[in-house]
Amino acid sequence: MNIKWLLLFVFNIVICCNANAQQNISVCYNDSIRISFTDTSTTNKYLWQTKNSGSQTWNTVKNWSLDTFVDLTNLVSYLDVRYLRDTNDNQIAEDTILIANVTVYSQISAGVINGIQTICYNTAPTQFAFTTNPSGAGISYSYQWFESNNGTSFTAISNATNNTYLSGNLIATKYYKVVVTSQICGTTDTSNIVTVTVRDEFIAGQIAGMDTICYNTIPNQLTMISNCTGGNVPYLYQWQQSFDNINFSNIGSATNTTYQPTTLTQTTYYRLQFTSGSGCGVVYSNIIRDTVYPNIQAATITTTTINPVCYNTIPTAISIQTPASGGNSIFNNQWQAPISGVWTDITGETSNSYQSGQLIATTQYRLKSTSNYGCG
Numbered sequence: 001m002n003i004k005w006l007l008l009f010v011f012n013i014v015i016c017c018n019a020n021a022q023q024n025i026s027v028c029y030n031d032s033i034r035i036s037f038t039d040t041s042t043t044n045k046y047l048w049q050t051k052n053s054g055s056q057t058w059n060t061v062k063n064w065s066l067d068t069f070v071d072l073t074n075l076v077s078y079l080d081v082r083y084l085r086d087t088n089d090n091q092i093a094e095d096t097i098l099i100a101n102v103t104v105y106s107q108i109s110a111g112v113i114n115g116i117q118t119i120c121y122n123t124a125p126t127q128f129a130f131t132t133n134p135s136g137a138g139i140s141y142s143y144q145w146f147e148s149n150n151g152t153s154f155t156a157i158s159n160a161t162n163n164t165y166l167s168g169n170l171i172a173t174k175y176y177k178v179v180v181t182s183q184i185c186g187t188t189d190t191s192n193i194v195t196v197t198v199r200d201e202f203i204a205g206q207i208a209g210m211d212t213i214c215y216n217t218i219p220n221q222l223t224m225i226s227n228c229t230g231g232n233v234p235y236l237y238q239w240q241q242s243f244d245n246i247n248f249s250n251i252g253s254a255t256n257t258t259y260q261p262t263t264l265t266q267t268t269y270y271r272l273q274f275t276s277g278s279g280c281g282v283v284y285s286n287i288i289r290d291t292v293y294p295n296i297q298a299a300t301i302t303t304t305t306i307n308p309v310c311y312n313t314i315p316t317a318i319s320i321q322t323p324a325s326g327g328n329s330i331f332n333n334q335w336q337a338p339i340s341g342v343w344t345d346i347t348g349e350t351s352n353s354y355q356s357g358q359l360i361a362t363t364q365y366r367l368k369s370t371s372n373y374g375c376g
Contacts, residue, residue, distance in 0.1 A: 023100045028185030029107045036069030045086045053078035075104045108137035110180040110189035120280035121201040127166045138184030148175040170198045202231035202276045204283035214375035215295040224257040231276030238273040245269045264292045296326040296376045312358050319353040324369030331369040
């Protein structure tokens, strides 16, 4: 009503009534109102009374006077309001007028929100919503959601003014609440606080056991030297291997924190896959390479001697045509000849060629090449 706003500096609500017309009035909890009417008489006196809902007893709130108004303050419950009129100045009511029924909105209650949850690092919580709706102070409300890093100091969330709120991804624990404002009474109330617990970031552990081995041998055991952290237990482990350091595949039954590779014939890469409980993701350890040297291939030797040679003559030198290969490519050479059917080292002959002395019998020679890495 226009009069309400004109006199708001005195009372929250002002009702101006027709002297003989009953008014239904709604006010906010703890508001104060002035109920008045206009009477052309300047001598009539009035007694103002109220009674609570369901009561049969009227209580005088303003004794006989010339006042055509009554001020009712700090209202918290329903009231019926009437005045008694004395036209003969003898404080005897000639008539009684029920002028107003005053309904008082209950105090505003922000209601209850849900959303307490524990989530994985850098994921979004489920939507926050009311499980018990706001009530009191009318039926129309506005909303402002707040968040906090510590549960004490809250900051308004920009554009979060609906009756639900959906957060983005979180990397730290957050606290949320909503302030509800009555659009009728202007009063506010704050909901309960809900906590979104964010688990620590899921970080992979480390493995060790890199080795360099000869062809068709067994490398060192691979070991997890530090466990994964964050996410949630239980953690699951899966060893994986690759031959190109790009495409990895699971190794059957390799689900412990250690793994013993089998015999290898090519360089192989390994990593340990960590899987977090509660669906907090999969991460991978550092990559270990087991380098496998190529298989040993014997050298080939040649000579320009035309067989047979003459008795007691010296043949041409024997030399390496194709060096030994494989292993770490470093070899120690030793020329050999058979003695009594047993191949025997020729003392001091370790170069890339061999020159025999005078021969009086057909003789065989060979070159023994030994890998200095122990590959054969």
